[in-house]
Amino acid sequence: MGMTLVEKILARATGQPAVKAGDVVEPQVDLAMSHENAALVLNQFQEIYQGTGLEARVWDPDRITIIFDHRVPAESSKTATNQKKVRDFVSKQGIGKFHDIRGDEGGICHQILPENGYVRPGAVVVGTDSHTTSHGALGAFAFGIGATEMASVWALGRVLNVEVPGTIKVEVHGDFHPYVLPKDLILYLIGKISAQGANFKVIEFHGPAIKKISTSGRLTICNMSVEAGATAGIVPGDAETVRYLNDDAGVKGRIEILQPDAEAIYDRVIQIDASAMDPQVACPHTVDNVKPVQEVVGKQVNQIVIGSCTNGRLDDIRIAAQILEGKKVARNVRMLVFPASARIYRQALQDGYLLSLMNAGAVVMNSGCGPCLGVHQGALADGDVALATTNRNFKGRMGNPAAEVFLCSPAVAAASALTGKITDPRKGA
Amino acid sequence: MTKVVLKLGDDVSTDIIYPGRFMATVLPTETPQYIFADLVDFNRRVKNQDIAPQSVIVAGNNFGCGSSREQAASCLKGPDFIVIARDFARIFLQNSINLGLNTIICPDIEADEGDELKISATQVLNLTSGKNFKVVPLPQARQAIIDAGGLIPYTRQRLLQTKK
Numbered sequence: 001m002g003m004t005l006v007e008k009i010l011a012r013a014t015g016q017p018a019v020k021a022g023d024v025v026e027p028q029v030d031l032a033m034s035h036e037n038a039a040l041v042l043n044q045f046q047e048i049y050q051g052t053g054l055e056a057r058v059w060d061p062d063r064i065t066i067i068f069d070h071r072v073p074a075e076s077s078k079t080a081t082n083q084k085k086v087r088d089f090v091s092k093q094g095i096g097k098f099h100d101i102r103g104d105e106g107g108i109c110h111q112i113l114p115e116n117g118y119v120r121p122g123a124v125v126v127g128t129d130s131h132t133t134s135h136g137a138l139g140a141f142a143f144g145i146g147a148t149e150m151a152s153v154w155a156l157g158r159v160l161n162v163e164v165p166g167t168i169k170v171e172v173h174g175d176f177h178p179y180v181l182p183k184d185l186i187l188y189l190i191g192k193i194s195a196q197g198a199n200f201k202v203i204e205f206h207g208p209a210i211k212k213i214s215t216s217g218r219l220t221i222c223n224m225s226v227e228a229g230a231t232a233g234i235v236p237g238d239a240e241t242v243r244y245l246n247d248d249a250g251v252k253g254r255i256e257i258l259q260p261d262a263e264a265i266y267d268r269v270i271q272i273d274a275s276a277m278d279p280q281v282a283c284p285h286t287v288d289n290v291k292p293v294q295e296v297v298g299k300q301v302n303q304i305v306i307g308s309c310t311n312g313r314l315d316d317i318r319i320a321a322q323i324l325e326g327k328k329v330a331r332n333v334r335m336l337v338f339p340a341s342a343r344i345y346r347q348a349l350q351d352g353y354l355l356s357l358m359n360a361g362a363v364v365m366n367s368g369c370g371p372c373l374g375v376h377q378g379a380l381a382d383g384d385v386a387l388a389t390t391n392r393n394f395k396g397r398m399g400n401p402a403a404e405v406f407l408c409s410p411a412v413a414a415a416s417a418l419t420g421k422i423t424d425p426r427k428g429a
Numbered sequence: 430m431t432k433v434v435l436k437l438g439d440d441v442s443t444d445i446i447y448p449g450r451f452m453a454t455v456l457p458t459e460t461p462q463y464i465f466a467d468l469v470d471f472n473r474r475v476k477n478q479d480i481a482p483q484s485v486i487v488a489g490n491n492f493g494c495g496s497s498r499e500q501a502a503s504c505l506k507g508p509d510f511i512v513i514a515r516d517f518a519r520i521f522l523q524n525s526i527n528l529g530l531n532t533i534i535c536p537d538i539e540a541d542e543g544d545e546l547k548i549s550a551t552q553v554l555n556l557t558s559g560k561n562f563k564v565v566p567l568p569q570a571r572q573a574i575i576d577a578g579g580l581i582p583y584t585r586q587r588l589l590q591t592k593k
Binding site: 155 | 444450494497518519523528573579585588589
C-alpha cells in the first residue's frame with residue numbers, strides 16, 4: 001500500500017517500514033522551535049522534573065531553536081523579564097540556534113528557520129506556534145503544538161501520542177495571471193473548503209503551478225494551511241527546494257528528498273485552475289470569508305499592513321515597492337511594512353525597496369510579529385478598517401474587537417495604499 | 430448536574446478566548462483574569478468568582494481555532510470550566526487534554542444559557558429541554574494522558590521509565 005508524504009516521514013521518524021492514517025505514533029523530533037512562549041515551556045519543563053531526582057536537561061540542545069519575534073523589542077517589563085529568563089535558560093542548556101533581538105540575525109521564527117537551513121525535507125518539525133505549518137514548504141512535516149507538549153518534547157525528544165493524519169491532495173494547474181500571487185491561492189482554497197475544512201488533516205500540494213512557485217511563495221501557502229484547520233501543509237521537495245537550501249540557506253552537501261507514493265491513499269483530491277483565479281480578499285471576521293477582490297473594491301481602509309511570517313519576504317516587499325515607486329500613500333491611510341527577518345530587511349534596504357516605500361509614505365518597522373497579533377504596535381482605533389497581508393482577521397486580532405481586518409496579497413495591499421480603498425492591482429491605482 | 434453559563438457560536442478563536450494583547454502573561458495561575466477579556470460582563474463574573482466550578486461553556490464547530498497559545502486552555506482550566514463543543518480545533522484540544530481541561534465533543538449539542546445539564550462519559554442530557562446528545566469519545570491515546578492527570582505527570586512517568 002502506498003504512503004502519503006507525511007506517512008512516509010512518520011514511518012521514518014518512528015523506525016517502522018510503514019504507518020497509515022489513524023495509527024498512533026511517537027515520532028522523533030528533528031527540530032523543536034519556540035519563541036517568547038519558551039518562557040512558559042521552560043516553566044512546564046522544570047515542573048516535569050520536580051520530585052524525580054533528575055537534573056532538568058533538554059534531550060538535545062542542537063535540535064532546539066528559540067527565536068524572539070512576538071514582542072520585539074520588548075513592549076513591557078513583563079515581556080523583557082520573560083525574555084531574560086529564556087536567555088538565561090538558553091545559555092545554561094547550551095542551545096546554539098538562538099536568535100535574539102538583533103539586526104544581523106533576528107527576525108520572525110518562520111523565516112529564520114528556512115533561511116538558516118534549519119529545516120530539511122523529510123524532517124519532523126514542531127513549534128509552539130500554529131504557523132509552524134510554514135515549514136512544510138521545504139517538504140518537512142511541521143506542525144504547531146502547545147507549550148506543555150513542547151516541554152515534553154524537550155524532555156523526551158519525541159512527540160507523544162500523535163495520530164497519523166489523513167491527507168488532502170490539492171493539485172494546481174494553469175498559470176497565475178500577473179498580480180495573482182501564492183497568497184491568493186491559499187485564500188481561495190480556505191474559502192473553498194472552510195476554516196475547518198482540513199481539521200486534523202495534512203494538505204499536500206501538487207501540480208505544475210506549485211512547481212513554478214518559489215520557496216518564498218510555498219512558505220506563504222503552507223503557513224496559512226492552518227487557517228483551514230490543517231495539522232500541516234506540505235510541498236514535496238523538488239529542484240526549487242534544493243536550489244533554495246543550497247543557494248539561499250547556505251546548506252552544504254547532498255539533500256535527500258522524500259516523495260509520496262504514486263498509489264498513496266488520499267482522503268480527498270481538490271483540483272484548482274490557477275489561470276481562472278482572481279486576487280482574493282478574506283473579509284472580517286473569519287479567514288474563510290473569502291471573496292474575489294472585485295466584490296470588495298472601494299471599501300475604505302485606514303491602515304495597510306505588509307509583512308509577517310505570511311508575506312514579509314523579499315518578493316512581497318519588492319512587488320509592493322514596485323507598485324508604490326514614485327507615488328504616494330493616500331493621505332487618510334497609515335501604511336506599515338515589517339520585513340520577516342533582519343536578513344530580508346537588509347536585502348530590501350540594499351535593493352532600494354525600503355527607500356521607495358518610505359518615500360511613498362510607508363513606515364518601515366523592525367522584523368517581528370508586530371501588528372499582526374495586536375500586542376505590539378499598529379493597534380487599530382474603534383471602527384478602523386485594516387487591510388493586511390497577515391494571516392488572521394479574527395475579531396480583536398489587531399488589538400481592537402471594534403475594528404475590522406481584511407486579508408490580501410502584497411499586490412492588493414500596495415495598490416490599495418495608493419487609493420485608500422480596496423483596489424484591484426490589475427486595474428492599477 | 431451543572432449549568433450552562435455561556436453559549437457561543439462556531440469558529441471561536443483563541444483571540445476571543447484569550448486576546449493576544451495579554452500573551453505576555455503565561456503562568457496558568459495568572460491567565461484566568463484575562464479569560465474572554467472582550468466579553469466584558471462574562472470576564473467580570475469569572476474574576477468576581479460569581480460562577481460555580483464545573484460550569485459549562487457550550488460552543489459550535491471549531492472551538493479554539495487559531496493560535497497555539499496555551500493560555501486559551503489554561504484560562505479555562507483555572508476556574509474549572511467544562512467546555513462542550515460540536516468539535517474543537519486540533520491544537521486547542523490537545524492543549525486542553527495536556528492541561529486536564531474537561532473538553533467534551535458533542536456534535537449535536539443544543540443548549541442555552543441557564544440550561545441544566547447532566548454529563549456522563551457517553552452522553553449529555555439537557556435536563557431543561559429533556560433532550561439527549563451523544564458524546565464522541567476521545568481517542569485512546571489521548572485518554573492515557575488524561576488518566577495520568579495531564580501531560581506533565583505522563584511525561585514524568587515516561588522519563589523515569591527511560592532513565593531506569
